[in-house]
Amino acid sequence: MKDLITFELQKLYDDSHVSPFIQELCEYYTSGLDYEDGSYQDEIEPRKIVEPVYTLFLLQRREIFLDELSYIRKKYPHLFSGVEQLYEDILINMDIRIPESKCAQKLADALDNKVSSSEILEKIENLCSRYEDFCEALDPFYSWIHNFYS
Template identity: 70%
Template structure:
């Protein structure tokens, strides 16, 4: 990963203003920038799966996470460039239900339709209600997805 991203990520992980989910998202997107040739596929989770997953989880507390990304834009401008498009996509979609539906459909398709959009919604909602920390809910969701491919 580029040194400028690495330095800002190190600072970000020590910053109490940023949740663990947003830290993870920033690291994921920043690390993907170093693999423009597609070679990242063996080192990080596939984008066709994780981009919709991250969006679906960020939408659970949309306003709060948008505030965190705004903070990152001011405090860590270089790092923000890696998540800027994600931020813009979430910010401009006022119809959150449509954005959720689109991303649940993308995820279902990326998972070869082994899991339906409705099952995805139900699982995310259930996990987010059970867990205080969205990152824990995300971990549970990822484990649930991996069970379909074990």
């Protein structure tokens, strides 16, 4: 299965129908499936930080990214299995304010409430308006939140 996921990831990165942000998102979630022993906790950013961040950025262009994930469902089913729950969670919430506020609060909690959820949302909205490619917006966002945890 791991070889199949690796093969699909290689094809995904060559697929012009999928944005770099969604490519990165798929790689993150599907590679997490391989860590049965919890060793993913040795990653640079803890999951309690990364997953709300990805969700918050995803919500900024919800319709476009859901379309891309639907495409991945059809074309790369093994990769989609890693993001399926996230996709379903985003899809069922027509009003993004609910999942947005929940994720922002999760992130604020992970940062020991050294920054408010509203400040997090404001920063993400600002970065997403400045960068076409959300992968480029992630680095300055992580740099910013590093001010609140180490």
